[in-house]
Amino acid sequence: MHLTTARRSARLAAIGILAAGALVLSACTGAPEPAPTTSGKPDPDATLTVGLVLEPTNLDIRHTSGAALEQVLVDNIYEGLLARTQDNKIEERLASSYNVSPDGLVYTFTLNPDVTFHDGAAMTSADVVASYETVKTDASVQGNAQFTGVTAITAPDAATVEIALAQPDQNFLFNLTGPGGLVFKKGDATDLKTAENGTGPFTLKRWTKGSSITFDRYDEYWGEKATLSEVVFQYIPDFTAGVNAALDGTVDVLTAVDPNLVSQLEDSGEFKITNGRTTDKATLAFNNTKAPLDDKRVREALRLAIDHEALVEAVGAGETLYGPIPELDPGYEDLSELVPFDPDKAKKLLKEAGHEKLDLTLTIPSFYGTTVAQVLISDFAKVGVSLEVNRVEFPAWLEDVYTNHDYELSFVLHVEPRDFSNFANPDYYFDYDNPKVQKLYEQSQLELDPQKSADLLKKAARIVSEDHAADWLYNGATLTAHVPGVSGFPQDSINSRINLAGVTKTAD
Structure with missing residues (x-):
């Protein structure tokens, strides 16, 4: 890119330290000492504590915008017909397959069987239709503008959904990986500001406002069950406090590490640091x-x-x-x-x-x-x-x-x-x-x-x-630090969502 190779190499090898009050970066040139490794097996009863910066103002992802909600709720609590990989590729989620007509006007989705909401109710095509009709007709719902070209949302049977467009939309499938594509239970009275009823691998255990959000594993999940028993998102808006929380063992994973502080984690020898790509x-x-x-x-x-x-x-x-x-x-x-x-x-x-x-x-x-x-x-x-x-x-x-x-x-x-x-x-x-x-x-x-x-x-x-x-x-790049017992934590694009389904943690 526009940085010299020397600059890039130094930055990737070890992020420098910003002197107090100064604007000039003093780059480290030596590679950090590798974090210690562990050969322990994943602990199915493990609790993972993740340090995040920005806490949501409420949990209603249908009516509230912002990365703070998507970061923790999408893929973990709520799911859509489609999902998004870390490198922004589209993949199936609640839909087992999909087909697009040659003229780009009709999308047909086949649903995965045995999907249930967290209250135990079976998810069917009727829930998808109701969810997407709400997105289309209610301007206060996230994704409404992305559904303006939708002319019909129908369910030929309990496992099939068809969506018709007035004209082709190159981004329509990708838009379905966002909040507008999430599926909610038809007629559900859950207060989404403080509670949830999704289909994802985790359920909401509690939200201690100003402090943390805790998820439990959903053992009746329709897909491959999460390995972690519990996830705690600890909100630490101060970057120095976040590093201190990692160093004293309060968090297992620290996201959005301040590059000017990362050397403190590297020098401890207790953390693995990843440098992830983003669309930030x-x-x-x-x-x-x-x-x-x-x-x-x-x-x-x-x-x-x-x-x-x-x-x-x-x-x-x-x-x-x-x-x-x-x-x-x-x-x-x-x-x-x-x-x-x-x-x-x-x-x-x-x-x-x-x-x-x-x-x-x-x-x-x-x-x-x-x-x-x-x-x-x-x-x-x-x-x-x-x-x-x-x-x-x-x-x-x-x-x-x-x-x-x-x-x-x-x-x-x-x-x-x-x-x-x-x-x-x-x-x-x-x-x-x-x-x-x-x-x-x-x-x-x-x-x-x-x-x-x-x-x-x-x-x-x-x-x-x-x-x-x-x-x-x-x-932006995203720097993440985690203790060696944590495996599978996403590296790229985690500022927009953190899919924890495949994350494991060994026993202490």
Whole structure:
């Protein structure tokens, strides 16, 4: 990519340490000592404790968006007809097989037998139809926009579901791997904000708000039963506290390890560290309709002012990214030539726009730490832009930035795969409205050939980057630490979901 081989090798061998208050990464060059191994057998009565950063505000995945819900509930508690592998490939789940008509308009799914909900009721095609009809007709349900092209959802028999579309939709199968594709019991009165009734390999045992969520193995699961007896998701929003929890044995697995702290885990010799690929787009959002960011010259200047390679080194993990589509998604293209690091050109553009001196505010969720904001403050100051950082709790970010579009600049990790549609939606919080991009995106979804669809997305993504609708600071990597007795814990894409069905833990 855009980092030198030496930089990449050093980063993958051992993540460096960020000196207190400094922005320059001091990279370690030696490989970490390997974690001790164990030859013990998986313990069917084991409890696995997983450290996570972001706790859901409620458990209603039907009506609440956000990666915090998908991360723990999809695949573990709830399932859809289809599922998603770590590298974003589609695979069957509640459906044993599926068929798509040659014209791309009719999808036929055959259901796996003997599937039950956690209350013991058998799942049939009637539950699938009811679930998907709700998605289609209720605008408050997650996935509703993805079902606008659905004309009919029928059940020829108890084990078959047919879905008809008005026009082809290249992303329809993939959309079924998301919240909109989950299957719920028909007529169920469960309060999904605090309880559940899914079909997955785990059940909800308890939720201690502000602390943890606990799952139990569902022993009547229709598929291969989970090996773990219990899973505890421990929510630790402070990255240093998370490392301390791992070191003192509070958690067996720590996700989203801060790269600047990972050496503490490596030096202990008690953990295995994995570096996983993601579709996480560390996005510097511009409010495209709010002055002075409604001026393309200002947006371009801000992007040119950022030393992206140095920022990636400061963050300590990931790769540079100069467009809205990451490498794991269809339509990726290296767009680095559009915004080379050029502070002089940035100052020239700001002067042309009448903003030789400019004050801007960056609104950022408080749990993201300080590194990105510090780099931006430093880089922007060199071109005459003073950046004030407004740190807010995540619910406030959702209300002010995401919902009310009340911001100038913002920073957040967009972890959802194949989410380019955000830039084809003028109502999204970016407030970016380009009819040509919207048309190309529409064409890409109508195209039956996956490669031709990806080519259309590539064209649209280039336009978005040329418009400087946002800046993509980096494509995130996910660092995970676990004790040697844990096997099978997912490595890639775990910021969007953590499938624990195949995870094992040996007896202590």
